[in-house]
Amino acid sequence: MTMNLNSAVLATALKDYKNGKPHSLMGVNKRGEPTAIRHADGNNLYLSVADTGSMSWVFMWTIDGVRREMGLGSFTGAGRACRLSLADARKAAEAIRVNYLAKGLNPLAAKREAKMQAKLANITFEEMARATVDLLKGNPTKGGWKVKDGVCAQADAWLDSLYLHAPKLMGVRADEKKNMKAIAGMQVARVTDLDVFAVLKPIWAEIGVTAERVRDRIEKVMETAIGRGIYKGLNPARYPGHVQVHIGLKPSSKGKKNKQPSLPYAKVQGVIEQLLADGRMAAKASVFCTLTATRTDEARLMKWSEIDFDNRLWIVPSERMKVLTENDRGGDHVVPLSDAAIALLRSIHPLVGNDYVFAGTKKGQAIGETALNDMIIKNRSRGGLLALQGIATQHGIARLVPHMGEGEQVRQ
Incomplete structure (x- = not known):
């Protein structure tokens, strides 16, 4: 339908819409019921009127014999900031004709591309x-x-x-x-x-x-x-x-390697407190490794059946030892458990169907082989475990144990 759209006509229609009254721009069917209709302003610009009386601007064009349309904005939106006037709608339509149609471009495709580029630009x-x-x-x-x-x-x-x-x-x-x-x-x-x-x-x-x-x-x-x-x-x-x-030439990989220092003895207590406060299973396993001076794999694969609470012992099967030992238990490695180690073990609740002390997230499995180092690295790189700055691994913590009984002169 073609109608002479001007500011006065639109102002009247907008007033009627706000008052909940039908207006002259609305369409009706044969039964007199409201129906959607579009009014052409010319130069590809249309005013689309819904059966509710709300109005919005639409830009329509034909490409490859197919009619396309693109919404420009609402005329009946709440507040002036949300409302597109006739003059602004005409300017928007003119911009589309000049920037896209005149150059043989598809406005919708260009709009989608612009949105995608804006999204890509925000990727961190x-x-x-x-x-x-x-x-x-x-x-x-x-x-x-x-x-x-x-x-x-x-x-x-x-x-x-x-x-x-x-x-x-x-x-x-x-x-x-x-x-x-x-x-x-x-x-x-x-x-x-x-x-x-x-x-x-x-x-x-x-x-x-x-x-x-x-x-x-x-x-x-x-x-x-x-x-x-x-x-x-x-x-x-x-x-x-x-x-x-x-910056300079690449450093030689054959040169001196960057060695990670062990944890200073004076900082052990603070690190253990932070690990216990962490609460995760990997943190508890890290504390247990430190308390017992054992290797990561030996501790993380520990089973409840290996712990003798009565005699305060942990009996590590010989096949799990990196260095095989022989003693009065036929090759098994016996680790005495301190008060702190016993208290830590009693704070862990055994999981049904999982005999591993340091149980992983998957049923019947222990925590992963890199869980302890991952936990330390992530805490350190995000500012936690400040005493571990520059100490990369669980092994770095354990390295302090052989020196704990030495005097200052011996260490020097």
């Missing part, structure tokens, strides 16, 4: 890092990372190194107490050469091998972003002719 470096990790996991039979019991040690270590050494890119920062706090993650599309250099310069000479791993991981993240059309330009973490020139 952390999100892209996790997407990259998912790609690297892939299929283990085709070179992908191994996933066991739902845990991928390589993926966790990969991300943790970025949280620790590239916190700004990953969207975390340390507060005045050196605790890691979440901040707005950097958009991967906006990562610059200078951002990458800022990550690498402080660690390139000090912990070179680790720094190269971090650079390589940033490069892989950016390659994923480039491949998905999110990042435009050259990879800011590329080595040849770029990091090589501005």
Whole structure:
């Protein structure tokens, strides 16, 4: 239907709509009932009137013999900010004709593309890092990372190194107490050469091998972003002719390796308190390893049937020992249990159908082989377990035990 649309006609119709009255722009069927109708203003612009009397602007055109339409906005929306006037609707229609139809472009496709680009522009470096990790996991039979019991040690270590050494890119920062706090993650599309250099310069000479791993991981993240059309330009973490020139040559992997120090004895109590406060099964297992000076695998696979509470002993079957021992129990390793170790074990409630003391999330299984290290690394990289800064593993904690009985002069 064609009607001379002008401000006066629309103002009257809007007033009637607000008062709940039918207006002249509404359509009716043969029975006199309200029905939807469209009024042409010309130049592809239509006013669509619903059977409720509400009105909205529609841009209509034909492409490849098929009629298409795109909504421009409401005329009866609540408040002026939500209402598109006749003049503004005409301007919007003119912009579509000039910017799209005149160039042979589909306005709807262009609109969808713009929305997608806006969404891609907001993807953070952390999100892209996790997407990259998912790609690297892939299929283990085709070179992908191994996933066991739902845990991928390589993926966790990969991300943790970025949280620790590239916190700004990953969207975390340390507060005045050196605790890691979440901040707005950097958009991967906006990562610059200078951002990458800022990550690498402080660690390139000090912990070179680790720094190269971090650079390589940033490069892989950016390659994923480039491949998905999110990042435009050259990879800011590329080595040849770029990091090589501005930061320096790659450190030799044959040189001195970065060794992780063991935990100072004076900090043991504080770490144990933090681990117990953590409450997770991996944290309890870590405390037990420390209290008994045993290896991670020996402790995490411990079964209730191996514990002699009456005699305060833990009897480790010889087949589970990394170093076989022979004693009065025919090769089994006997571990005396202190008051603290007994108290810890009694605080754990056995699970029905699972004989493992440190039970995993899957029925009948123990916690994963990397659970303890993963827990320590994640706590450390996010600011928890402050005493463990620079101490990477459960083994690093256990290393203090052989020195606990030494005097200061002997240690020196």
